[in-house]
Amino acid sequence: MATLSKKQEKLIRSLHTRHGCKKHDSCVCEGLRCCSELFEARPDLVEFVVCSENFTSTIAIAEPFFCVPVRDFSRFAVTVNAQGIMAVAARPEMNFVPGADDDFVLALDRVADPGNFGTILRTAKAAGLSGxxxxxxxxxPFNAKVLRSALAAQFSLGLREFANLEAMRTTAEECGFKHFFLSSPRGQSSLFDKPELYERSVIVIGNEASGVASIDAESVSIPMPGNFESINAAQAATVFLFEYVRRTHGTSSRLASRSHVEKSCSLSVER
Amino acid sequence: MATLSKKQEKLIRSLHTRHGCKKHDSCVCEGLRCCSELFEARPDLVEFVVCSENFTSTIAIAEPFFCVPVRDFSRFAVTVNAQGIMAVAARPEMNFVPGADDDFVLALDRVADPGNFGTILRTAKAAGLSGxxxxxxxxxPFNAKVLRSALAAQFSLGLREFANLEAMRTTAEECGFKHFFLSSPRGQSSLFDKPELYERSVIVIGNEASGVASIDAESVSIPMPGNFESINAAQAATVFLFEYVRRTHGTSSRLASRSHVEKSCSLSVER
Structure with a gap:
C-alpha cells in the first residue's frame, strides 16, 4: 500500500485552517457518511482518501487511498470523531442558478455557526431543494465542521455566494423571481398566512445574533406562541423548508399548478 | 465583596462531571441569556452567582454573587464562551404532568446529543409547550451544554423522565391521552396527513443514531422529497412542533374546538 507523501501530509494540515482551504481550493471531508456522500455525488472531485489502520467498512472507497497508523490519523482529523476515514477533495464551483422547477431559494445571510449552516444544508437537501x-x-460551506453537520450535502446541492443581500436580490430579479422575503421575529406577516411564500421567491434566514441585514423587503415571521426568545437559525430554516414540503406534499393542501413560473431562468453564470 | 469559599469552588468543579451534578442535585447555568432566564423564571433555585472581574451587565444579578479574576472564571466555566457569568442552581423537580390545555406532549427517546436536546427544549418553549x-x-437536561443550547428553558418548562417508552405510555394512558405516535423515517403515514396528530397525543422523537425504541405504536413520518438521509433529531422535533403551531395559529387552519379533551389529567405525581 502506498504511503502518504510529505506533501499530502502538509496539505491536510494546511486544510485545517481557513486560509489553507481557500489557498488550495480544497476541503477535508471526514467520517463515513460524509465520505460516502462525496464518493457517490462527486467522485470526480476526490483527490485522495486517508483511512486509519483499524478502519473497516463495506463502502467502496475512492482511489487513491492511504492507510495510516491510528495515532497519525487522529492528528490529521479536524472533527473530533472522524471515524477513521477522511477524503481530500477539490471544492465544486459555487454557481447555483435556480431552474424553472425551483419554487423558491433559501438564502442565508451571514450564518456563522458551522453546525447551523451544515444542518440547514442537510435539511434543505432532505426537503428536496436543489441549492x-x-x-x-x-x-x-466547505469548512470540515460544516461538511460534517451537512453530511456532505454540499456535493449535491448547488451553492452560490453574494457580497450582500442587495447583490442577491438583483440576481433574483434577473432570474424572474417575484418575491424577496426576510425571516424576522418581528415580521409583518406569519409564514403560515402567506399563500405566495413559495411562488418564485427568495427567503432569507439571518445571522444568529444580529438577524437579517437591513434591506427594504417584506419580512415574514414564524409565530411563537410561547413568547420565548427567537428560535435558532437552523430551526427557523427548518420551519420554512417543511412548510414548503407540507404545501407541496400534504394531501389536503397541494400547491396550485406551477403556471406562475412564467419564465425559466437562463441567467449567465460568472464566478 | 465576599470571596468564593473553597467549598463553593469545589462544588463548581464537581458540577463539571455527570456524577457531581447528580450527587449535589445542582447544575451550572452559564452565559448572560441563560442566567437571565434562570433569575426570571426560578430565582428561588439560585444558590450563588459567579462573575468574572471584567463582567458588566444591565441585568439584575441574583444574590449572593461573587466576583473572581478572569483567569479563575474561565477555569470554572464548562462551556467555551460563558460570557463572564455563571450561576449554580438547585435542579427543579422533574414531575411534569400535562394539563387539560396540553394538546400533546413531545417526548424524547434517548436523545443523547446535548445540542439537540437543548435546541429541542428551546424550540418547544417557543412553540408554547408547557413540558x-x-x-x-x-x-x-441540566448538563451545562444542554442548558446553554436551551437558553435555560429548563427552568420554565416541565420535564419528566421515564425508564422507557412502555412506562411513558402507561402514564400517557392514565392521563387520558388517546394516541402514542413514534416519529420514524419509515412511518405509516405523513404527519401532514394526520388530523388527530395533536389531539391528546404523545409524539416521540428518537435517538440520533438508532431512532425510536421498538414498541408497538403507530409511526408517523416527515415527508422528505429530497430522498436524502433522515434529518437531525432537533429538526424533526421542530417540524412536529411548528406543524402544531400552524394548526393552532394559522388563520386558515385553526384546530377544531378542544371538546375532545374529555378529561383533565389529575394523575398523582411520584418522583
Whole structure:
C-alpha cells in the first residue's frame, strides 16, 4: 500500500485552517457518511482518501487511498470523531442558478455557526431543494465542521455566494423571481398566512445574533406562541423548508399548478 | 465583596462531571441569556452567582454573587464562551404532568446529543409547550451544554423522565391521552396527513443514531422529497412542533374546538 507523501501530509494540515482551504481550493471531508456522500455525488472531485489502520467498512472507497497508523490519523482529523476515514477533495464551483422547477431559494445571510449552516444544508437537501444562496460573512460551506453537520450535502446541492443581500436580490430579479422575503421575529406577516411564500421567491434566514441585514423587503415571521426568545437559525430554516414540503406534499393542501413560473431562468453564470 | 469559599469552588468543579451534578442535585447555568432566564423564571433555585472581574451587565444579578479574576472564571466555566457569568442552581423537580390545555406532549427517546436536546427544549418553549417527557438514556437536561443550547428553558418548562417508552405510555394512558405516535423515517403515514396528530397525543422523537425504541405504536413520518438521509433529531422535533403551531395559529387552519379533551389529567405525581 502506498504511503502518504510529505506533501499530502502538509496539505491536510494546511486544510485545517481557513486560509489553507481557500489557498488550495480544497476541503477535508471526514467520517463515513460524509465520505460516502462525496464518493457517490462527486467522485470526480476526490483527490485522495486517508483511512486509519483499524478502519473497516463495506463502502467502496475512492482511489487513491492511504492507510495510516491510528495515532497519525487522529492528528490529521479536524472533527473530533472522524471515524477513521477522511477524503481530500477539490471544492465544486459555487454557481447555483435556480431552474424553472425551483419554487423558491433559501438564502442565508451571514450564518456563522458551522453546525447551523451544515444542518440547514442537510435539511434543505432532505426537503428536496436543489441549492442554497448565502452572503459573504457566512461560514465557509466547505469548512470540515460544516461538511460534517451537512453530511456532505454540499456535493449535491448547488451553492452560490453574494457580497450582500442587495447583490442577491438583483440576481433574483434577473432570474424572474417575484418575491424577496426576510425571516424576522418581528415580521409583518406569519409564514403560515402567506399563500405566495413559495411562488418564485427568495427567503432569507439571518445571522444568529444580529438577524437579517437591513434591506427594504417584506419580512415574514414564524409565530411563537410561547413568547420565548427567537428560535435558532437552523430551526427557523427548518420551519420554512417543511412548510414548503407540507404545501407541496400534504394531501389536503397541494400547491396550485406551477403556471406562475412564467419564465425559466437562463441567467449567465460568472464566478 | 465576599470571596468564593473553597467549598463553593469545589462544588463548581464537581458540577463539571455527570456524577457531581447528580450527587449535589445542582447544575451550572452559564452565559448572560441563560442566567437571565434562570433569575426570571426560578430565582428561588439560585444558590450563588459567579462573575468574572471584567463582567458588566444591565441585568439584575441574583444574590449572593461573587466576583473572581478572569483567569479563575474561565477555569470554572464548562462551556467555551460563558460570557463572564455563571450561576449554580438547585435542579427543579422533574414531575411534569400535562394539563387539560396540553394538546400533546413531545417526548424524547434517548436523545443523547446535548445540542439537540437543548435546541429541542428551546424550540418547544417557543412553540408554547408547557413540558417535555424523555426516557432514561437521554443526556441529562441540566448538563451545562444542554442548558446553554436551551437558553435555560429548563427552568420554565416541565420535564419528566421515564425508564422507557412502555412506562411513558402507561402514564400517557392514565392521563387520558388517546394516541402514542413514534416519529420514524419509515412511518405509516405523513404527519401532514394526520388530523388527530395533536389531539391528546404523545409524539416521540428518537435517538440520533438508532431512532425510536421498538414498541408497538403507530409511526408517523416527515415527508422528505429530497430522498436524502433522515434529518437531525432537533429538526424533526421542530417540524412536529411548528406543524402544531400552524394548526393552532394559522388563520386558515385553526384546530377544531378542544371538546375532545374529555378529561383533565389529575394523575398523582411520584418522583
Amino acid at each position: 442554497i444562496w448565502f452572503t459573504s460573512g457566512s461560514v465557509d | 417535555i417527557w424523555f426516557t432514561s438514556g437521554s443526556v441529562d
